[in-house]
Amino acid sequence: MLNQRKPRDGSTPKRDLLIATAFRLFYREGFHAVGIDTILAEAQLAKMTLYHHFASKEELIVAVLEQRSALVKEKVQAILKEAGPSPRKRLLAYFARYEAFFSSKEFNGCPFIRAVAEYPDIDTPVHQAVIRHKQSDIDTLQELLSGFDIADPKPVAHQIALLIEGALVSAHTFGNTSALAHARNAALALVKAAH
Amino acid sequence: MLNQRKPRDGSTPKRDLLIATAFRLFYREGFHAVGIDTILAEAQLAKMTLYHHFASKEELIVAVLEQRSALVKEKVQAILKEAGPSPRKRLLAYFARYEAFFSSKEFNGCPFIRAVAEYPDIDTPVHQAVIRHKQSDIDTLQELLSGFDIADPKPVAHQIALLIEGALVSAHTFGNTSALAHARNAALALVKAAH
DNA sequence: CTGTTGTTAGACAGTCCTGTCTAACAGTGG
DNA sequence: CCACTGTTAGACAGGACTGTCTAACAACAG
Numbered sequence: 354m355l356n357q358r359k360p361r362d363g364s365t366p367k368r369d370l371l372i373a374t375a376f377r378l379f380y381r382e383g384f385h386a387v388g389i390d391t392i393l394a395e396a397q398l399a400k401m402t403l404y405h406h407f408a409s410k411e412e413l414i415v416a417v418l419e420q421r422s423a424l425v426k427e428k429v430q431a432i433l434k435e436a437g438p439s440p441r442k443r444l445l446a447y448f449a450r451y452e453a454f455f456s457s458k459e460f461n462g463c464p465f466i467r468a469v470a471e472y473p474d475i476d477t478p479v480h481q482a483v484i485r486h487k488q489s490d491i492d493t494l495q496e497l498l499s500g501f502d503i504a505d506p507k508p509v510a511h512q513i514a515l516l517i518e519g520a521l522v523s524a525h526t527f528g529n530t531s532a533l534a535h536a537r538n539a540a541l542a543l544v545k546a547a548h
Numbered sequence: 549m550l551n552q553r554k555p556r557d558g559s560t561p562k563r564d565l566l567i568a569t570a571f572r573l574f575y576r577e578g579f580h581a582v583g584i585d586t587i588l589a590e591a592q593l594a595k596m597t598l599y600h601h602f603a604s605k606e607e608l609i610v611a612v613l614e615q616r617s618a619l620v621k622e623k624v625q626a627i628l629k630e631a632g633p634s635p636r637k638r639l640l641a642y643f644a645r646y647e648a649f650f651s652s653k654e655f656n657g658c659p660f661i662r663a664v665a666e667y668p669d670i671d672t673p674v675h676q677a678v679i680r681h682k683q684s685d686i687d688t689l690q691e692l693l694s695g696f697d698i699a700d701p702k703p704v705a706h707q708i709a710l711l712i713e714g715a716l717v718s719a720h721t722f723g724n725t726s727a728l729a730h731a732r733n734a735a736l737a738l739v740k741a742a743h
Numbered sequence: 744c745t746g747t748t749g750t751t752a753g754a755c756a757g758t759c760c761t762g763t764c765t766a767a768c769a770g771t772g773g
Numbered sequence: 774c775c776a777c778t779g780t781t782a783g784a785c786a787g788g789a790c791t792g793t794c795t796a797a798c799a800a801c802a803g
Contacts, residue, residue, distance in 0.1 A: 542741045
């Protein structure tokens with residue numbers, strides 16, 4: 354068996370496999386609903402491998418969320434870069450990404466919102482990881498909106514963030530109907546009204 | 549011990565106590581996180597009392613959500629009645645109710661959204677109970693908006709519903725900041741823009 | 744009075760959960 | 774070559790979970 358390098362971000366093949374497998378199962382069924390034994394069986398890893406990389410299940414969950422957050426940020430930045438300089442095109446590209454997410458067959462709501470639902474206490478590490486991610490979401494949106502001719506883009510960014518959160522929840526609850534289209538229409542109306 | 553009448557809605561003192569206690573604990577900590585033993589200890593009831601009224605924990609959860617849904621609907625109807633005929637006043641009263649909810653010290657997000665997060669599969673009875681509630685929420689909003697001079701109030705109702713869902717999630721995630729104010733401002737802007 | 748229903752306390756089965764520990768092995772760095 | 778790290782399989786402890794069952798009692802209906 355190959356021994357693993359130790360890059361400063363702590364990424365190793367087994368660790369990554371653990372996180373990927375854990376995410377898939379947690380996202381499908383829920384954090385409390387999935388036990389570590391299930392994850393280990395699915396990933397075909399031994400229990401000590403998990404407890405070598407993480408001190409507890411909770412730490413694994415935090416790592417899962419952080420990895421997912423990094424992945425999402427990367428993807429969004431790539432899409433915005435591809436969309437070019439037009440603020441309107443950038444905003445539409447931003448929504449288009451969600452559209453793809455919503456209609457993927459694995460879609461099961463927002464993993465971060467679901468994490469907060471299962472770890473409602475704000476002081477828990479899991480909840481804190483979600484806060485970090487959602488804050489960076491809002492920051493991205495604000496930066497995106499600063500391209501428009503709006504006096505104060507900050508409140509608009511927050512409003513659109515609410516629309517997207519709502520669309521994520523609504524699409525999951527009702528099984529993916531027209532939530533995102535409503536959110537996009539409302540967002541465009543708000544941007545227009547803010548001129 | 550007093551024997552209990554059996555009204556057609558199935559409400560009895562012990563059953564109600566079970567539901568109320570279960571709601572409090574589920575809402576504070578989560579559905580999977582709270583065991584029935586904890587609920588029974590808190591309510592000071594025997595296990596057989598629970599399984600006399602409900603076939604399973606899941607059935608108890610459904611009953612909890614249905615009771616909560618009825619309670620919310622009742623409250624909203626009362627508030628709208630009190631607000632009088634002015635559509636704008638009614639909408640503001642609607643938001644004011646959420647404001648009170650958000651700033652209550654027990655606030656811990658939306659119990660229905662959290663239920664969906666823990667029961668992500670749409671085919672489960674719990675998830676279905678949430679769908680029923682959220683649909684009636686949208687219906688109420690649509691009726692409320694039909695008072696305005698709007699050509700098609702339906703999409704606006706959906707948009708405002710998204711804002712409120714988003715505000716519920718955001719307030720819980722970040723610990724109750726300005727989410728609802730943003731939602732209200734956006735809602736008023738959308739109503740204005742729809743004229 | 745008698746039968747029925749709601750209730751109680753507690754034992755119990757059977758499963759699942761997290762986390763620890765051991766013993767053995769493979770590959771790498773020094 | 775030796776020490777170290779990552780890994781494996783599996784046993785294990787200790788607890789928590791849902792749901793069942795029993796035996797006894799209380800209140801009411803007929």
